[in-house]
Amino acid sequence: GVGPVRPDGYHELTTVYHALSLYDEVTARRGDQLTLTMEGEGAGALPLDDSNLALRAARALAEHAGVAAHARLHLRKQIPLAAGLAGGSADAAATLVACDALWGTGLSRDELAQLAATLGSDVPFLVLGGTALGTGRGESVSPVLARGNSWHWVLALADGGLSTPEVYARLDRLREDAAAASPLGVPDDLLAALRQRDPEVLAGCLGNDLEAAAVAIRPALRDTLAAGHAAGAFAGLVCGSGPTCAFLTRDAPHAAAVAEALAGSGTCRTALPVVGPVPGARIA
Numbered sequence: 677g678v679g680p681v682r683p684d685g686y687h688e689l690t691t692v693y694h695a696l697s698l699y700d701e702v703t704a705r706r707g708d709q710l711t712l713t714m715e716g717e718g719a720g721a722l723p724l725d726d727s728n729l730a731l732r733a734a735r736a737l738a739e740h741a742g743v744a745a746h747a748r749l750h751l752r753k754q755i756p757l758a759a760g761l762a763g764g765s766a767d768a769a770a771t772l773v774a775c776d777a778l779w780g781t782g783l784s785r786d787e788l789a790q791l792a793a794t795l796g797s798d799v800p801f802l803v804l805g806g807t808a809l810g811t812g813r814g815e816s817v818s819p820v821l822a823r824g825n826s827w828h829w830v831l832a833l834a835d836g837g838l839s840t841p842e843v844y845a846r847l848d849r850l851r852e853d854a855a856a857a858s859p860l861g862v863p864d865d866l867l868a869a870l871r872q873r874d875p876e877v878l879a880g881c882l883g884n885d886l887e888a889a890a891v892a893i894r895p896a897l898r899d900t901l902a903a904g905h906a907a908g909a910f911a912g913l914v915c916g917s918g919p920t921c922a923f924l925t926r927d928a929p930h931a932a933a934v935a936e937a938l939a940g941s942g943t944c945r946t947a948l949p950v951v952g953p954v955p956g957a958r959i960a
């Protein structure tokens with residue numbers, strides 16, 4: 677749920693974050709300066725300069741802890757770039773956790789979350805993982821009780837990314853008066869559904885205010901959402917600011933069937949079955 681634009685340019689959010697089993701891996705080794713290399717999904721497209729969120733995370737931790745920011749970071753990416761999946765935020769969260777261990781800086785989870793919030797609105801959640809309610813600009817997170825349930829999703833990955841600021845800006849234009857967007861309440865139905873075990877009940881509670889804006893920029897997403905529905909998914913929605921779409925299914929065989937149908941539909945680059953919730957950034 678996206679609320680009004682705040683004076684600082686961010687939007688007030690009430691969001692349920694859910695960590696899925698699609699991972700990037702960050703390796704941190706000793707070095708005499710700070711370097712970053714990468715391989716995998718999007719290698720070459722991700723800037724390796726100071727705008728890179730993993731490098732900014734390492735620097736922020738070093739400054740906070742008063743140590744030299746010396747590390748050789750290596751990123752193995754599976755999460756596509758600019759996909760609406762918070763992959764860059766996941767890399768930043770993992771870099772904080774990895775460098776904290778490498779440098780022995782021993783930050784508490786709370787301190788890590790505070791530092792994470794300076795890097796991006798959803799970085800604190802990527803440290804925490806699981807399922808959590810996000811408020812504020814998304815940086816304020818509290819875990820959601822989910823009774824050990826596991827949910828089976830299919831992610832339809834698209835070619836090319838969407839810019840998060842552009843999607844928010846489009847939503848503002850779609851709304852008559854963005855500053856007066858209605859305030860957001862806690863999504864009680866969704867939180868209750870997460871405590872039950874019925875995916876069809878959960879399906880009825882899913883939604884994303886950013887979806888209309890993502891679809892306005894990328895109308896082909898309508899075809900992807902329709903293809904997931906036709907493939908028998910219980911619900912489909914755009915993830916974050918898109919263009920990835922997530923589809924809820926009953927169980928692992930159902931997810932495999934929906935993924936196969938979506939992959940063959942010609943409406944996405946590929947489709948991956950994943951489960952959630954999973955833990956946040958952690959040492960493997």
Ligand code: C5P
Nearest residue numbers: 685686687689796797813814840841844
């Ligand atoms: O916090 P983060 O750097 O990830 O946000 C990226 C962009 O997304 C912001 O610059 C802003 O344009 C938009 N955004 C927003 N409201 C939020 C979170 C992000 O408008 N709550």
